Amino acid sequence: NLLNMEKDPVIVLVTGAAGQIGYALAPMIARGVMLGPDQPVILHMLDIEPSKEALEGVKMELIDAAFPLLKGVVATTDVVEACTGADIAVMVGGFRRKEGMERKNVMSKNVSIYKAQASALEEHAAANCKVLVVANPANTNALVLKEFAPSIPEKNITCLTRLDHNRALGQISEKLGVQVNDVKNVIIWGNHSSTQYPDVSHATVTTNSGEMSVSKLISNDQWLKTQFITTVQQRGAAIIKVRKLSSALSAASAACDHIRDWVLGTPQGTWTSMGVCSDGSYGIPAGLIYSFPVTCAKGEWSIVPGLKIDEFSRTKMDATANELMEEKSLAYSCLEE
Ligand code: LMR
Numbered sequence: 001n002l003l004n005m006e007k008d009p010v011i012v013l014v015t016g017a018a019g020q021i022g023y024a025l026a027p028m029i030a031r032g033v034m035l036g037p038d039q040p041v042i043l044h045m046l047d048i049e050p051s052k053e054a055l056e057g058v059k060m061e062l063i064d065a066a067f068p069l070l071k072g073v074v075a076t077t078d079v080v081e082a083c084t085g086a087d088i089a090v091m092v093g094g095f096r097r098k099e100g101m102e103r104k105n106v107m108s109k110n111v112s113i114y115k116a117q118a119s120a121l122e123e124h125a126a127a128n129c130k131v132l133v134v135a136n137p138a139n140t141n142a143l144v145l146k147e148f149a150p151s152i153p154e155k156n157i158t159c160l161t162r163l164d165h166n167r168a169l170g171q172i173s174e175k176l177g178v179q180v181n182d183v184k185n186v187i188i189w190g191n192h193s194s195t196q197y198p199d200v201s202h203a204t205v206t207t208n209s210g211e212m213s214v215s216k217l218i219s220n221d222q223w224l225k226t227q228f229i230t231t232v233q234q235r236g237a238a239i240i241k242v243r244k245l246s247s248a249l250s251a252a253s254a255a256c257d258h259i260r261d262w263v264l265g266t267p268q269g270t271w272t273s274m275g276v277c278s279d280g281s282y283g284i285p286a287g288l289i290y291s292f293p294v295t296c297a298k299g300e301w302s303i304v305p306g307l308k309i310d311e312f313s314r315t316k317m318d319a320t321a322n323e324l325m326e327e328k329s330l331a332y333s334c335l336e337e
Helices: 020-030 049-064 079-083 103-124 138-148 162-176 221-225 227-233 235-243 249-264 311-336
Strands: 010-015 041-046 070-076 088-091 130-133 157-159 187-189 197-199 204-207 210-213 272-277 289-297 300-303
Touching (some): 010 020, 010 079, 020 041, 020 049, 049 070, 070 079, 079 103, 103 311, 130 249, 138 157, 138 289, 138 311, 162 187, 162 197, 162 227, 162 235, 187 311, 197 227, 227 235, 272 300
Parallel strands (some): 010 041, 010 088, 041 070
Antiparallel strands (some): 157 272, 187 289, 204 210, 272 289, 289 300
């Protein structure tokens, strides 16, 4: 009986679900973009009280879209109800910096949000729940979540830098006039912020005559070392400038890519970038949530070992690590208050 062969549904929690990223993300998840075309899902959508009605509207539309894979939708402002049974948690909700606000105030708001959600996840999510933090400051929000959900395995707490990774692939593809699919193994090191280091030293392009390194194909070394890096670092801000809203469809798509590769594995011969808990690899302080090149298999990521790091890269990798250390102390100082 074919019906009995259907997989059990996976419960996916999305926080901040009534926002613009949530609005782009929910239908992607319901269509199987995140977990595959044969994986039924149940969506748990959480948002705050002022967004309650809008969230209900998203639920109505999800029902109206009649997605075959969507086996249930919970739209709630109750964090416990939202977290209960979650197998995957995509944390899009957070406090956004408003004009004139101090960094410290923004951090303090996010620290309390992520501390509370960590406890709810720890108590009510599935024991092996995989967590992806999207909301900024993504790495440090993930760090706070890790500190306050000690029973969730450290390896299960990650943050999104796949958006930056995809942006880097896009820039190289545009520059060379090649298919984006033929570009691989760029790396995003560090923080999902303007100090991140998009690194193409190991990136290649598939051509008719085989794999060629990006640094050979782009003879203008200066472009790679300057404009390429700043374009990727500042892409989020550039989108906000023109759209008057932050990236949403690309962020949602990257969140799906991140979870899909994590759960189903990275394609043979390629790696991706994920913000994960450092084990001290590449001289990055252990315990920081830092973006590394990773491969995934059997639902686990591993940092790609043994890549050669030149002096240019070293300086940039350390600069973004330093920023993360500063964010960490700022977060801790908020906790003490
Ligand atoms: C992005 O990379 O698009 C966002 O993190 C930018 C932002 O500040 O929301």
